[in-house]
Amino acid sequence: MEFKELVKTRQSDRSYENRAVEREKIEAVLEAARLAPSANNSQSWTFVVVDEPELKNSVAKNTAAFGANFNQFAAQAPVIIAVVAEKPILMLRIGNFIQQKDYTQIDIGIAVENLVLQASDLGLGTCILGWFKEKAIKKTLNIPKSKRLLLLVTLGYSTDKQRKKRRKAFDETVKWNKY
Ligand SMILES: Cc1cc2nc3c(=O)[nH]c(=O)nc-3n(C[C@H](O)[C@H](O)[C@H](O)COP(=O)(O)O)c2cc1C
Numbered sequence: 031m032e033f034k035e036l037v038k039t040r041q042s043d044r045s046y047e048n049r050a051v052e053r054e055k056i057e058a059v060l061e062a063a064r065l066a067p068s069a070n071n072s073q074s075w076t077f078v079v080v081d082e083p084e085l086k087n088s089v090a091k092n093t094a095a096f097g098a099n100f101n102q103f104a105a106q107a108p109v110i111i112a113v114v115a116e117k118p119i120l121m122l123r124i125g126n127f128i129q130q131k132d133y134t135q136i137d138i139g140i141a142v143e144n145l146v147l148q149a150s151d152l153g154l155g156t157c158i159l160g161w162f163k164e165k166a167i168k169k170t171l172n173i174p175k176s177k178r179l180l181l182l183v184t185l186g187y188s189t190d191k192q193r194k195k196r197r198k199a200f201d202e203t204v205k206w207n208k209y
Contacts, residue, residue, distance in 0.1 A: 031150075031151050036147055036150055036151055037147070038195065039150055039192065040146055040147055040150040040156075041155075041190070041192065041193055041195075042156070042157040042158065043155030043156060043157055043184070043186075043188035043190045044103040044157055044190060045103060045106060045188065045189045045190055046103075046106040046107045046108065046155060046184070046186035046187060046188055046189060047186065047187040047188075047189055048106075048108075049108065049186070049187050050081075050108050051081075051108055051109050051154060051185060051186055051187070055149075055152050055154060056079060056081070056109060056185070058148060058152060059111075059145045059146075059148045059149045059152070059154070059185065060077055060079070060111075060145065061148075062144040062145055062147070062148035063075075063077060063141040063142065063144050063145040063148075064141075065144065066137070066140050066141035066143075066144045067137075067140060068133075068137035068140070068141070069118075069122055069125060069133035069134075069136065069137055070118075070119060070121045070122045070125065070133075072118045072119045072121075072122040072133070072134070072137065073137075074115060074116040074117065074118040074119070074122070074134045074137060074138075075113060075114065075115065075116060075134075075137065075138050075141055076113075076114040076116055077111050077112070077113055077114075077145075078111065078112040078113075078114060078171055078173070079109060079111055080109065080110045080111070080112060080171065081108065081109045083108075085170065085171075086105075086107075086108070086109070086110050087105055088170050089104070089110050089112070089167050089170055089171065089182070090102070090104035090105035090107075090110065091105070092162055092163040092166040092167045092170070093159055093161070093162040093163070093182065094163075100161065101159055101161060101162065103157075103184070104157075104159065104182070104184050106184075106186070107157075107184035107185055107186040108185070108186045109184070109185040109186060110182055110183070110184055110185070111145070111182065111183040111185060112167065112171055112173070112179055112181075112182050113138055113141070113142060113179070113180050113181040113182070113183065114173055114177050114178070114179055114180070115134045115135070115138060115177060115178045115179075115180050116134075116177070118133065118134050122134070135180065138180050138181065142158055142181055142183060145183060146158065146183065149185060153187070154185060154186065154187065154188070155184075155185075155186060155187065155188025155190060156183050156184060156185050157183070157184045158181055158182075158183050159181065159182040159183070159184065160180075160181055162182055164178070164179050167179055167182070
């Protein structure tokens with residue numbers, strides 16, 4: 031797909047076919063994430079691919095919030111990718127402190143965007159999930175208590191229709207030369 035088209039086509043998909051995703055496609059989206067840039071090239075991330083149906087369903091169960099069905103669509107996706115923040119290299123920890131920024135969170139956002147764009151190019155749907163019961167999912171996936179599970183990404187063949195993007199106007203978000 032042409033890049034401009036890809037960026038327009040990628041959307042958060044919240045319903046999926048009951049169809050497995052080919053292993054090479056899963057690997058391709060993870061490869062796109064792996065190649066993402068990161069501050070100090072720290073690459074402070076681990077992607078846990080959850081494709082065993084029972085395990086995946088127990089992760090999906092813990093995406094509900096306030097007892098509501100919010101994010102319950104995750105159970106429909108054949109794959110959920112859990113993105114774990116790893117301890118950054120020393121240079122980045124110093125950078126985080128001096129600049130008062132969490133570069134790892136920024137880096138993981140970028141890697142996940144690579145992942146979802148690659149998925150879209152392969153005809154797959156995704157939804158990035160930032161809202162879930164982190165503690166419970168970490169336990170399910172054997173992620174150490176000390177690490178943060180920052181995002182989940184659902185992956186599968188979407189049955190959603192293409193939506194029109196709802197975005198702020200260009201001039202509202204872009205300033206030239208001075209704020
Ligand atoms: C960091 C992050 C967290 C998100 N968390 C959720 C979520 O928990 N549940 C959900 O349905 N969508 C979630 N989304 C998707 C956004 O709602 C979506 O990207 C936004 O509304 C724009 O729509 P689009 O992705 O279809 O273009 C998240 C997106 C990002 C980038």
